[in-house]
Amino acid sequence: MQNVLLPGAVGLLAVFLWLQRKPVKPMLSSTDASAVAQLNRTQLELVIEAEQRSKTKDDDLSNWTRPVTVQETISLQQALRFGMNAGPEERLLAVRQAACWGHRSVLPLLRRALHDSDPRVVEAAALAIEPFRSSPHRKVVQVSRPPRNVSRMR
Numbered sequence: 001m002q003n004v005l006l007p008g009a010v011g012l013l014a015v016f017l018w019l020q021r022k023p024v025k026p027m028l029s030s031t032d033a034s035a036v037a038q039l040n041r042t043q044l045e046l047v048i049e050a051e052q053r054s055k056t057k058d059d060d061l062s063n064w065t066r067p068v069t070v071q072e073t074i075s076l077q078q079a080l081r082f083g084m085n086a087g088p089e090e091r092l093l094a095v096r097q098a099a100c101w102g103h104r105s106v107l108p109l110l111r112r113a114l115h116d117s118d119p120r121v122v123e124a125a126a127l128a129i130e131p132f133r134s135s136p137h138r139k140v141v142q143v144s145r146p147p148r149n150v151s152r153m154r
Contacts (some may be wrong), residue, residue: 064100076101080109088118095121099128107132 067073076097083094095113098106106128111124 009014010144061096061100064097066101077105080106084109084112088116088121091121092124095124095128099124102128102131104132 004051059141067076080094080098083090083097087093091113095110098109110125110129116122116125
């Protein structure tokens with residue numbers, strides 16, 4: 001009798017679970033992707049417009065000149081500090097001006113810009129710091145250590 005009950009219970013459980021399964025979602029009735037293509041086109045136009053706006057801002061720095069006098073240097077440093085405390089566009093402009101200047105005194109400002117919330121500012125700061133990496137002003141003297149088993153070698 002038990003030989004009949006166990007397979008019967010398993011069969012009933014299988015039928016119950018098969019009836020309780022989720023219905024299969026039907027395939028799309030239409031494969032028209034014109035709405036998706038239109039959405040992609042509009043997003044692409046927004047990206048292209050943003051790139052064109054950033055290129056015009058880069059053109060604003062094309063007539064930028066380096067400070068010559070001490071007063072110009074101090075006023076530029078103050079303007080850069082003020083720009084770093086303003087909105088994201090001003091921070092980006094300040095970092096780009098610091099990159100154009102290329103002086104070592106802007107390194108703290110650029111390091112601070114590396115932790116900015118705007119990824120454009122972070123990218124511009126990383127590109128501005130790049131010329132200062134492994135510069136001749138920073139000499140690293142590495143002392144060679146003897147091997148770990150030096151006592152066994154002698």
